[in-house]
Amino acid sequence: MKRIFFLVFAFALVSCSKISKNSEVIVTNFSELKISIENARPGDIITMANGVWKDIQIIFNAEGTEQAPIILKAESPGKVFIEGVSNLKFGGKYLVVDGLHFRNGFSPDKAVVDFRVNDSIIANHCIFTNSVIKAFNKMQRDDADHWIQFWGRHNTLSNCYISGKTNRGPTIRVFLKGNEHIYNEHKILNNHFGPRPPKGGASAETIQIGDSSSSMSPSSTLVAKNLFEECNGEVEIISSKTNFNEFRNNVFYKSEGSLVTRHGNYSVIDSNYFIGDGKNENIGGIRIINTGHKVTNNYFYNLKGKNFRSPLAVMNGIPKSPLNRYGQVTDLVLAYNTYINCESPWQFGVGVNINQKEVLPLSEIRSARPKRCIVANNLVFNEIGNKSIVVEHDKVDGVIFKNNVVNKRGVDFKDYAGIKLLDFQLKQVTEHIYLPSSSIEIEPFIGFEFENITKDLFGNSRTSTNGIGAVVNQNANAPDILDKSNYGPSWYSDEAKLRESKTINVTTNENLQNKIDEAKNGDILVLEGGLFSIKTSLSISKTIYIKSKEGEKAILNYSGEKNTPMFQLNPNGVLSLDGVVLKGSGSQYAFSSLKENMYSHFELKVFNCEISDFYYALKVYKQSFAERISFENTSILNCENGLELSEETNDKGDYNTEYLTVKNCYFNNVEQNVIDYYRGGYDESTVGGNLVLTNSEFTNCGVKEKNGILINTRGIINVNISDNIFKNNPVKLVALLWGAKNNFHRNNEISNSGDIVVEQNLKLKVIY
Amino acid sequence: MKRIFFLVFAFALVSCSKISKNSEVIVTNFSELKISIENARPGDIITMANGVWKDIQIIFNAEGTEQAPIILKAESPGKVFIEGVSNLKFGGKYLVVDGLHFRNGFSPDKAVVDFRVNDSIIANHCIFTNSVIKAFNKMQRDDADHWIQFWGRHNTLSNCYISGKTNRGPTIRVFLKGNEHIYNEHKILNNHFGPRPPKGGASAETIQIGDSSSSMSPSSTLVAKNLFEECNGEVEIISSKTNFNEFRNNVFYKSEGSLVTRHGNYSVIDSNYFIGDGKNENIGGIRIINTGHKVTNNYFYNLKGKNFRSPLAVMNGIPKSPLNRYGQVTDLVLAYNTYINCESPWQFGVGVNINQKEVLPLSEIRSARPKRCIVANNLVFNEIGNKSIVVEHDKVDGVIFKNNVVNKRGVDFKDYAGIKLLDFQLKQVTEHIYLPSSSIEIEPFIGFEFENITKDLFGNSRTSTNGIGAVVNQNANAPDILDKSNYGPSWYSDEAKLRESKTINVTTNENLQNKIDEAKNGDILVLEGGLFSIKTSLSISKTIYIKSKEGEKAILNYSGEKNTPMFQLNPNGVLSLDGVVLKGSGSQYAFSSLKENMYSHFELKVFNCEISDFYYALKVYKQSFAERISFENTSILNCENGLELSEETNDKGDYNTEYLTVKNCYFNNVEQNVIDYYRGGYDESTVGGNLVLTNSEFTNCGVKEKNGILINTRGIINVNISDNIFKNNPVKLVALLWGAKNNFHRNNEISNSGDIVVEQNLKLKVIY
Structure with missing residues (x-):
């Protein structure tokens, strides 16, 4: 106690000499920082020395003024790293935090940056700017937080780069x-929201x-x-749930989701x-x-989303x-x-479910x-003509169409008063931006308060010249919407430096784990033919490609302990395995994720392999998530369990992989959980996961399957089971599909294995 | 056609001479009015000549300006009467209507005054002022309308007197x-909302x-x-169902209902x-x-309302x-x-119904x-100490109390932090307004944005001196809140002129209907003893008192047609009948309302009478409503039906009388519908009707009662059956009461008549 008092006093003395001026202090440790904040007066600048600040929980509670805010900044922007169990809370008013980089850690609390200290100490007129928060994830997916929490009034997040959130919880929450x-x-301004991978469930x-x-x-x-770039976390990129919010001049780039006025x-x-991108149907609009x-x-x-993910979905x-x-x-x-x-950009009556009145x-x-x-x-312009500019999920009797224009393409479509077919062409004015090559000679309709729409997409006036579509003048200069210098911090770039991947040869008498550790992200390990004896789990926590040498066959024999995996997929572990034989002794797993603290995603691609004699071919634990898991041209033989991704049984809508692909594979004598891919909890607006099971063969599988179903896909939205052979599997059903969702099967050869049944409406627990 | 064109032209010529000036025309008929409106320009004044304008549907569609509105006014305010099937619609902008009196008629449409012509012609910045709408009711109660409909923006209703709406529909609807x-x-400003009687149901x-x-x-x-004076239509005087509405400086005077923030x-x-008034529990607050x-x-x-009608009910x-x-x-x-x-002014958790989870x-x-x-x-000041300033219908755990003051009265009440007991007295500063006689020495608590509450009840500043309660300075001058010259039109007063009621003697050989017609509102007819032979229904459409001469007994013998009433109660018919014998021949009614077009309420009070040999003692038809019906010291004998008020079977929450009172009566040989008082449809917020049945005797009644219940009160909220004798009535039940509502019975002597059963939750159709 005494010492702290002394320090405060000492600091007060020091700052006394500058009483007429604003103080500018450089602080080098957390105690100094705290004292500086305690003593901060309007106009003060507190500078955090460059370096790594670990396990600090900054409470920036002070009172600046509009003319003289209190600023907490990095000595050099981007050279102050906040790591470990750390966060920042604002309390008071007119405070600015500038130039920090949060990485390699997570918040001990509900937020990384919080615009309040507690219920009664709230931030107003505070700014968090020119900073980075990257992959600052909690250790487990279900451990929810937000990276930025807005409370109070008039707070700002500007010019930040924010990416890589994998755990539960919206990145920003107001x-x-x-x-x-x-x-x-x-205000949320000029930020670059970098990739947020699919979470595998809501929130x-x-x-x-x-x-x-x-x-x-x-x-x-x-x-x-x-800029919202690949913000793929879930079906809503932005979920507006209150009144009078404004969304202006943002760029949504290849982001799998929509801007949704949810409430x-x-x-x-x-x-x-x-x-x-003209292909991905998950990229939505509004x-x-x-x-x-x-x-x-x-x-x-170039949006191809349908239904909930339409360019415009009106529910x-x-x-x-x-x-x-x-x-x-x-x-x-x-x-x-x-x-x-x-x-078909305009879809009305999306979500209609009158036909489900019975259930x-x-x-x-x-x-x-x-x-x-x-x-x-x-x-509206479509290169390829389309019969239905308007998609009517239900009757469209409450919508008036006026003076809309669609290019003629020789295809008739349903006639709407207020949608005019016109012959016009496009010209490209910059990347992704096209305008009509000649002016559209139709006067806009002036509806109620349309006179208040005074500017166009580029900010040009609509009051002097007006026109159909987002841009009044087809000769206007278009902005470079993907110029990343317009978004995020001035000092940070997310452009990955290209590095050529290295090939590392591994002989049977070398330690494979050592070689994996030695490899850098993206490197290739080439295994010579012959027997590799693996005694403990191989830990994968980077992107790595492991394959047999051309024309040879590496055999990996695993003698590790019971219930341990040969390949343990850690956070950020992305493993491709090609042309390798994996062999267990019946009690271990070929692949598994970490059982706990799987704080980031993994990925697994298996080609041309043979997997046999394991307790599980693949075990994905609860709260683990892979964007993709695929098995191609691979045999899974004599395993008690096959591919198991079914631990999200608390039914919160979560699942363990976005895309599970099994192609040209052969399953023989897999006794249960042959493929068990589960999503528990129903919310009509979410759209994962995805199973593609094609050209594969299943024989003598499922003998121990308790529920009597060979391929379990309960709750999975997109399922495609096609061109497979199911022979002599002692189960009741090959699969039970969900007719109301995008589940389908085709051209399967089934003998002595039950059947594939489609139920229109599966009973599921609702999650809201 | 030609003629109209000519008129237009003629008018154009006339107005041409005044083209530089605003035109001022007096119109004397509807055609002239229409033409004047058609030709109106900013600044014009159209004056309607004094007199009665019948069956006119004014469409005031014109374009004034802020500086130069177009005015439609009465030649002399209050001397222009709009009667018959008439209404007024505004369309356009900056229009004023001034000085009209709507009476003796009704709107052909959904509104008397409508701030739009149709979906696309809407009023903005229009004013209806200094006018009266009184008893301008549709012919039937279920024929709904609003007297003033607000559409568009910035429209005003000011200084009007509006009273006497009896049919379905809020008086004003935005x-x-x-x-x-x-x-x-x-804006709804400075109006006097005079009495609106209970409607007997919602809306x-x-x-x-x-x-x-x-x-x-x-x-x-x-x-x-x-000023809202006796606005008793239903449980909500004002139902605010949208956002950001403001209610300021209004006086709610003896109005049975509340200001409700319903949505x-x-x-x-x-x-x-x-x-x-210190008694009436129907007078609520907020x-x-x-x-x-x-x-x-x-x-x-002086508010005595409870529960939904508390001074402050927080649901x-x-x-x-x-x-x-x-x-x-x-x-x-x-x-x-x-x-x-x-x-107990503060009631929290009002409407809690957790105990009805089962039903x-x-x-x-x-x-x-x-x-x-x-x-x-x-x-808070209570003359009589009270144990529960706060009534907790449910746990009050989400409310913070700060610096509230209650006068000490020697009664302990539940201790709340934030409610302080203080010894202080009151002094009266004007009618109804009391302030503490000495200043309350407690500093107000300053909560979030309390600094924005800059004025007190009287408009005095809170920024210099502040204090507890509505008034900062106990020595301030209070306004005379009931000075009616501050409300409504300048030219109109609702003060009824007192007139002494006249007594008219009627002999048996005089025609009673003639005497009724001759009587003025409030007069007394005194019938001599002996037999009056009545051959056709006596029609009552004013307030009239009919009684036998002191010490004599008039016997009214009705020989009218089958299914006709001896006394037919018309709109505004208020009949008191005292000491008279009514006798039918078995097929007629003693009393009934009109079967149709009962556009206003009636009332019936029967004392010391004997009613026998009718098909119905009382039949109240659908859409008829009496605020009060009472029978006291009266016998009802040998009738097929007793008191029937049960035709509101479309279950919209309506009923036929607010108060039905039967005291000291004797019913013998009434075969069915002995008392049948029905309200169909359930909405938890409405609170009528009221049956008081006391000190009466029922013998040999109900022999033909199909449902087996003697006293039928289904859906009636307040029922008191006490101190009666039920003897030898061949029914299953005397009554089936509704336990969840205010139904009770006490001290009845029942023999050979079934029993009184209370069911906690009756099944009723909900009306919302």
């Missing part, structure tokens, strides 16, 4: 629980603003000028870019629920919906948007169609 | 269906702003400086007066549902409530209010308690 947090006018938005229980509250959060009303979605949203001046390119609501379900869409304004190569309670039936909606002055 | 109608900022609010389906919309309607959020209820309401500076006096919500049910109360601010003689679906259970509420700086 809270409105209490009068102190409404009318918040927070992995990049931004969530409010929640259903605060969905009646006025919010006015502004999300503007950000709340009267949001503005203006001048954003939604860029797809999904609309509730009242009074304005979608104007947006540009949609059906539930009549008198419960607070946490689907409000009817009313009073939507969709005007001046441009859709290039998006096929669902009435309070779950989305039968309330969009009402009082106006769709006007939009431009 | 609509928000569509973007054109949100952020409306309508009789004085003001309803929005509805559940638009409850997410921003509204900002202002209701200020109005929507963030309303402001500031500086209003709620004045009761009932709170949903989020973020601010209740400040209000004054509550429990339904978790994740459906849109049309009860949202949880959160973030309520209740500060600086004064409660004088309101006993109601989960989506009906109000178990979500108020959360994040603050109750601070309020002043």
Whole structure:
């Protein structure tokens, strides 16, 4: 105690000499930092010395002023690393944190950066800027947090790079629980949201603003000028759940999800870019629920999403919906948007489920169609003609179409008053951006308050010249929307340096683990032919390719302990295995993830291998997640269990891999869990996982299968079982598929193995 | 056609001469009025000539400007009467209607005054002022309308007198269906809302702003400086169902209902007066549902309402409530209010019904308690000490009490941190208004944004001196809140001129109907003893008292047609009958209402009479309503049917009388429907009707009663059956009572008549 008092006093003396000026101190350790914060006055600048700061929990509780904020900054931006069990909390007002890099660690709390200290010490007018948070994940997927929590009012997140969140919880969460947090006018500006991999279940938005229980509250959060790149966490990139939020000038680039007005009303979605790759159906656009949203001046390119992931999905609501379900869409304004190569961009009545009246309670039936909606002055161009610009999931009787233009392509489509076919071409003005090559000679329709839409996508005036689509002047200069210098910190680039992968040869008398450790990310281990004796698990925590030497065959014989894996997949372990024989002694696993602390994703690709005599060919533990697991041209023989990914039994909607692919494989004498891929808990809006099982053969499998089903896919949304042979498997069913979802089977040869049954509606626990 | 064109032309010529000036025309008929409107330009004044305008449907569609509105006014305010099938619709902008009197008629449409012509012609910045709408009722109670419908934005209703609506539908209704109608900022100012009698069922609010389906919309309607006098239509005087509405400086005087934030959020209820009479438990205060309401500076006096009708009722919500049910109360601010003689003013968890979990679906259970509420700086004074200032219908764990003051009265009450007992007295400063006689020496608590509460109830500043309760300075001058010259039109007074009632003697050889017609409202007919032979129904359409001469007995013998009443109660018929014998021939009714077009209420009081040999003693038809029906010291003998008020079988929550009273009566040989009083349809918030059945005797009744119940009260909320004798009535039950409601029985002597059974939860059709 005494010592601290002394320090404070000493510091006070030191700073006394500068009393007329603002203080600028460099702090080199956590104690100094704390004392500086305690003594901070308006205008002070506290500089954290360059280096690694480990296990620090910064409470930046101070009172700056609008004219003289208190600034906490890195000595050199990007050279101050926050690692270990660390976080930052703002409390008070007019505070700025600038230039930090959070990495190699995780928050001890519910947030990495929190705009409050506790219930009563809240931040207002505070800024977190020019910083990085990367892969700052909790140790386990179910251990939820948010990386940035907004509370209070007028706080800002700007020019940050944020990527790699794998655990449960939206990356950014805005809270409105209490009068102190409404009318918040927070700003999320100029950030680069880098890749967030699929989480394998819900609660992995990049931004969530409010929640259903605060969905009646006025919010006015502004999300503007950000780049969202491969934000693939879940079906919603941004989940707007309160009123009056604004989304302007953002770029959504190859992000598997949508901007969704999930709860709340009267949001503005203006001048954003939604860029797809022309193939990936998971890349969505805007999904609309509730009242009074304005979608104007947006540009949609090369989007192939359907239904929930349509370029524009306007949902059906539930009549008198419960607070946490689907409000009817009313009073939507969709005007001046441009859709290039998006096929059927407008889907109305998405989520209609009247045909499930028999199996669902009435309070779950989305039968309330969009009402009082106006769709006007939009431009649609499709290279390939399309019969249905508008997809009617339910009757579209509450939508008025006015002065929309679609290019002629010799294909007739359903006639809508207000959608005009016109012969026009495109020209490319910059990467991803196309405009009509000549002007569209149609006057825009001027609906209620359309005079307030004064600018176009590029910010040019609509008041002097106006036109159909997102851009008024087809000769305008387009911005380079993917110029990354416009987003994130000035000092940080996510461009990976290219490094040629090295090949390392391994002989049978060398220690394979040593060689793996020696290899760098992306390297290739080439095994000579012959017997490798493996006595303990091989630990994989980088990207590595292991294969047999051309024309030879490496045989890996595992004599490790019971219930241990030959290959243990650690966080960030990405293993490709090619042309290798794996052999156990009946009690071990060929592959498994870590049982605990699987704080980041793994991946596994197996080609041309033979796997035999294991207790499990693959065991994926709870809270582990791989974006892809594939087995091709591989035999799995004489194993008690096959591929098991079924531990998410708490039914929160989670699963263990996004894509499980089994092609040209041969399974013989696998006694149970031959393929067991499970997702527990139902929420109609999520869309994983994906099983592709083709051209494979199963014989004498499933003898011990307790549920009598050979291929278990319960809860998995996309299942394709095609062109396989099932012969002499003593089970009741080959598979039980979910007809209401994207499950299907084709051209399978089944003998003496039960059958494939499709049930339209499977009973599942709802997760909301 | 030609003629109209000519008129237009002629008018154009006339007005040409004044082209540089604004035109001022007096119109004397509807054609002229229409033409004047068609030609109206900014600044024009159209004057309607004094007199009665019958069956006119005015469409005031024109375009004024802010500086130069177009005015439609009465030649002399109050001397222009709109009668018959008439109404007024505004369309366009900056229009004023001034000085009209709507009476003796009804609207052909959904509104008397409508701020739109149709879906696309809407009023903005229009004013209806200095006018009267009185008893302008549709012919039938179920034929719904609103007297004033608000659409568009910035419309005003000011200085009007509005009273006597009896048919279904809120008197004023604000609509928000569509973007054109949100952020409306309508103003309802300085009006006098005179008596609206109980409707006998739902949908009789004085003001309803929005509805559940638009409850997410921003509204900002202002209701200020109005007097609400005996607005007794239903349980809600004002039903606020959208966001951001404001209620300021209104006086609620002896009005049976509450100001209710039924749907929507963030309303402001500031500086209003709620004045009761110290007895009537139907006079309520403020009932709170949903989020973020601010209740400040209000004054509550002599209110005895409980539960839903408490001075402050804070309801429990339904978790994740459906849109049309009860949202949880959160973030309520209740500060600086004064409660004088309101006993237990604060009731929390009102409407909790967890104990009905067995009989109601989960989506009906109000178990979500108020959360994040603050109750601070309020002043409570009770003449008689009270143990429970706070009534906890459910646990009050989400409410923080701070610096509230209650007068000491020697009675202990439950200890709340934040409620302080203090010894202080009151002094009267004007009628109904009392302030502490000495200043309360407690500093107010300053909660979040309390600094924005800058004024007190009287408009005095809180920034210089602040204090507990609605008034900062106990020596301040109080306004005369009941000075009616501050409300309504300048030219109109609702003060009834006192007139002494006249007594008219009637002999047996005079025609009674003639005498009734000759009598004025409130007169007394005294019948001499002996036989009056009545051949056709006596029609009652005024207030009249008919009695036998002192010491004599008039016998009224009815020989009218089958199924006709001896006394036919017409709209506004208020009949008191005293000491008379009524005799039929078995096929007629003693009393009935009109079968159709019962456009206003009736009343019936029977004392000391004998009624025999009728098919019905009383038959009240569907859509008829009496505030009171009573039988005292009266015998009903040898009738096929007794008192029947049971035709509201479409189950919309309606019923036929508010109070049915039977005291000291004798029923003998009434074969069925002895008393049949029915309310169909259940909505937890409504509170009628009321049956008091005491000190009466029933013998040999109910022999033909199909349902086997003697006294039928299904759906009636308040039932008191006490101190009666039931003897030898061949029924299964004397009565089947509703335990969950205010039904009770006591001290009845029952022999050979079945029993009285109480069921806790009756099954009823819900009406929402």
